[in-house]
Every structure is written in structure tokens, then in C-alpha cells.
Amino acid sequence: MRMACTDPGAVRTASEMDFEQYVTERLPTMVLTARAICGDIQLADDLVQDVLLKLHQRWPTIGEVESVDAYSRRMLVNAFVSWRRKWGRIVPHEPPVANEHRARSPDPAERATLLAAVRRLPSRQRAAVGLRYFVELNDTEIADALGCTVNAVRVLASRGLATLRVQMTAERQSEMGDVR
Amino acid sequence: MNYTEDDLRAAYEPLGDGLDRSLRKHHTLVATLREAAADGRWSRRRRLWIAPLAAAVVLIGGVVLAVTLNANDSPAPPRRASGALLVAYTGKQLPGFTVAKVPAGYVVEGGNAAVLDIARPGDHTPIDAFPSKIVVSLESSRMIGRSGDTPVKVDGKPGVLRHLPDATVLDYTDGVHRIVVQAWSDIGLTDSQLIEFAAGVTVNPTAVRPRG
Numbered sequence: 381m382r383m384a385c386t387d388p389g390a391v392r393t394a395s396e397m398d399f400e401q402y403v404t405e406r407l408p409t410m411v412l413t414a415r416a417i418c419g420d421i422q423l424a425d426d427l428v429q430d431v432l433l434k435l436h437q438r439w440p441t442i443g444e445v446e447s448v449d450a451y452s453r454r455m456l457v458n459a460f461v462s463w464r465r466k467w468g469r470i471v472p473h474e475p476p477v478a479n480e481h482r483a484r485s486p487d488p489a490e491r492a493t494l495l496a497a498v499r500r501l502p503s504r505q506r507a508a509v510g511l512r513y514f515v516e517l518n519d520t521e522i523a524d525a526l527g528c529t530v531n532a533v534r535v536l537a538s539r540g541l542a543t544l545r546v547q548m549t550a551e552r553q554s555e556m557g558d559v560r
Numbered sequence: 561m562n563y564t565e566d567d568l569r570a571a572y573e574p575l576g577d578g579l580d581r582s583l584r585k586h587h588t589l590v591a592t593l594r595e596a597a598a599d600g601r602w603s604r605r606r607r608l609w610i611a612p613l614a615a616a617v618v619l620i621g622g623v624v625l626a627v628t629l630n631a632n633d634s635p636a637p638p639r640r641a642s643g644a645l646l647v648a649y650t651g652k653q654l655p656g657f658t659v660a661k662v663p664a665g666y667v668v669e670g671g672n673a674a675v676l677d678i679a680r681p682g683d684h685t686p687i688d689a690f691p692s693k694i695v696v697s698l699e700s701s702r703m704i705g706r707s708g709d710t711p712v713k714v715d716g717k718p719g720v721l722r723h724l725p726d727a728t729v730l731d732y733t734d735g736v737h738r739i740v741v742q743a744w745s746d747i748g749l750t751d752s753q754l755i756e757f758a759a760g761v762t763v764n765p766t767a768v769r770p771r772g
Binding site: 403416492509514 | 563565567568569570571572573574575576577578579582583585586587589590593594597645647664
């Protein structure tokens with residue numbers, strides 16, 4: 381899933397449009413961003429609802445925020461990190477791999493395993509990897525969303541990818557052990 | 561085991577599923593927020609104005625008050641402001657009709673080749689139950705309108721609006737069919753939104769006129 385997340389219309393201030401107009405235009409992007417950050421559809425819906433409530437409450441005072449999209453992305457990341465702190469031991473629900481994905485992915489089982497491994501990453505690594513590979517934000521935008529430097533984003537993504545490699549290798553060895 | 565960046569992107573693909581369902585859920589929340597905000601504004605205005613207004617009424621006196629209350633030529637109350645937001649519809653469509661827009665939080669809930677119901681998700685009342693729905697159907701006659709109707713244009717074609725106690729009816733033609741759209745008042749569509757909704761309705765070749 382590749383998303384046009386940085387179209388010129390996205391860089392508008394809150395005073396240039398009303399809350400409903402913003403939500404109507406940007407809700408799909410917001411939902412997919414939430415899914416990228418947390419790796420889970422149901423949890424993403426909860427995060428979006430939480431952020432919509434806060435955004436609605438703050439809309440009159442958001443004023444001249446440079447980019448409402450960037451602002452709402454930060455809110456989503458913060459909501460997810462808060463959720464993880466509170467409910468960190470809960471393993472997210474894993475949706476079944478749909479038939480259409482089986483058809484277009486040559487090795488769906490391995491990709492389902494890969495997504496499961498993504499869901500086990502620490503929250504900020506998971507968000508960095510998701511925003512880079514699902515939403516396809518650049519490192520500057522990810523840094524803005526995570527509230528850190530570009531270098532920190534590179535470190536988070538690099539560690540996330542390394543962890544995924546380790547997990548996938550372990551998974552593979554475990555499968556081979558089962559076969560033997 | 562090695563994987564490529566494309567593998568990682570492909571692994572995320574299932575997260576794009578069920579987007580419509582999520583969007584409907586969130587649009588419902590936004591509609592609720594709008595209603596709550598409108599109620600809050602009314603409450604604040606009431607607090608600000610009711611006390612001074614009551615004092616003024618006492619000063620003016622009972623006679624004037626009685627005259628005011630009994631006046632039959634007072635203007636009709638203004639039509640309710642829009643309580644709905646029309647959004648592009650990307651969910652399931654049914655054989656008879658295709659809709660381009662629906663009120664936020666509403667979906668194509670049911671229908672057949674003769675009737676289409678737009679309702680809240682989970683509203684499984686029969687298709688001939690009209691409360692809280694928009695119902696689209698065809699009429700047999702080409703003649704549109706009756707005395708007291710308001711003439712309008714739907715996508716450049718003639719139509720009329722009829723205000724009933726609980727609903728607004730838009731009776732119009734698309735050049736080929738005579739179409740009737742009835743919107744229940746609690747949905748909160750304005751007349752212009754109802755016309756905008758109707759302009760997005762396409763009658764498919766499979767549509768038939770309801771019997772009876």
C-alpha cells in the first residue's frame with residue numbers, strides 16, 4: 381500500500397479549513413498512517429478515534445500549525461506510545477491474510493510471518509518502519525512525527541530492520557527444526 | 561532468512577483491507593461531534609439570552625405578550641441548518657441504482673432493483689420502513705409535481721421539492737426516468753444537499769419501477 385501523503389493540499393493550516401472539511405479530505409490517510417504506526421487494524425481505529433476527539437477539541441486553538449497532517453501524525457504516534465505503555469503486554473490481533481494478498485504475493489506465508497514480526501517490534505521502531513515502508517514518508521517527516529532527529533529515525537529504522545532479520549532467521553530455523 | 565524492502569512493503573498490504581468500514585465508523589464519530597457541538601452552542605446562547613429576554617417580556621407587559629403569542633401571521637420558523645455532511649461513497653452498490661455521495665455515517669444498507677435504502681450501518685429495518693433513511697425509487701408517470709411543490713433543478717433537469725411533516729421528497733427526472741428521493745428529516749439534509757445527493761444517483765439498466 382503506497383499512499384500519497386505529502387500532496388500540496390496536505391500542507392494547510394487549521395485556520396484555512398474547518399474540522400469536518402479536514403477530516404473528510406484526510407481521514408483515509410490518517411487511518412492508514414495509524415495502521416502503519418501500530419501494525420494492527422483494530423488498534424488503529426481506536427487510535428484514530430482518540431485523535432479525532434482531541435483534534436476536534438483543540439481545533440479552535442490549533443490556529444497556524446504549519447501542517448495539520450504532521451500535527452495529527454504526531455498525535456497518532458503519541459497515542460500509540462501511550463497505549464503501549466499502558467497495555468504493552470497485549471499482543472495485537474493478527475488479521476487473517478486475505479485471498480487477494482495470497483494471489484499477488486508469491487510467498488504469503490513468509491510475508492504474514494514478517495508482518496507478525498513487525499508487530500513485535502518496540503513501539504518507536506515499529507512506527508519508524510511502518511511510516512517508512514507502508515506510508516512511505518521520508519526520514520524528515522518521520523522525525524517530525526516521532527519528535528526526534530533524522531539520525532534518530534535512521535537508527536530506529538535500522539534497529540527495527542535488524543530485529544526483523546533476527547526474528548525471521550529464528551522463525552526459519554524453528555520451522556526447519558520442526559520439519560526434522 | 562533474508563527479505564527485501566519490497567517483501568516488507570508487501571507484508572504491510574493486508575493493513576489496507578477494510579478501509580471503508582473504518583472510514584464509516586470515524587465519519588459517524590465526526591457526525592456525533594458535530595451534533596454535540598451544535599447542542600453546546602445552543603445551550604450557551606440560551607444561557608446568555610434567556611434571562612434578559614424574560615426581563616424584557618415582563619417589562620413590555622402581558623398584553624403585548626398575549627398578542628405575540630396569539631399572532632397567526634408570524635413567519636414560518638427558518639429551516640433547520642444542515643446537520644449532515646455529504647461524503648463520497650465508495651462502499652457496496654446494489655443492482656438498481658448507484659450513488660456517488662451519501663451523508664457521513666450512512667451506507668447503502670438495502671434495497672433491490674426497484675428501491676434503494678441509504679441508512680445507518682446496521683439498520684436492517686424493511687425497505688418499506690422510511691424513518692431515518694433516504695429512499696430512492698422510480699415512479700411510473702412522467703408527470704412531476706403537484707400544487708404547492710417548489711420547482712428545482714437536479715443536474716440541469718427539472719424536479720420539485722415537497723416538504724412533508726417528517727421528510728422531504730425530491731421528485732425529478734434524469735431525462736429518461738422519473739425518480740423520487742425521500743429523505744427523513746432527522747438525517748439533517750438541507751434542500752440543496754438533497755439535490756446534490758440526487759445529482760449523484762445513477763439509475764442502472766437493471767432498475768425497475770416498484771409495483772403497487
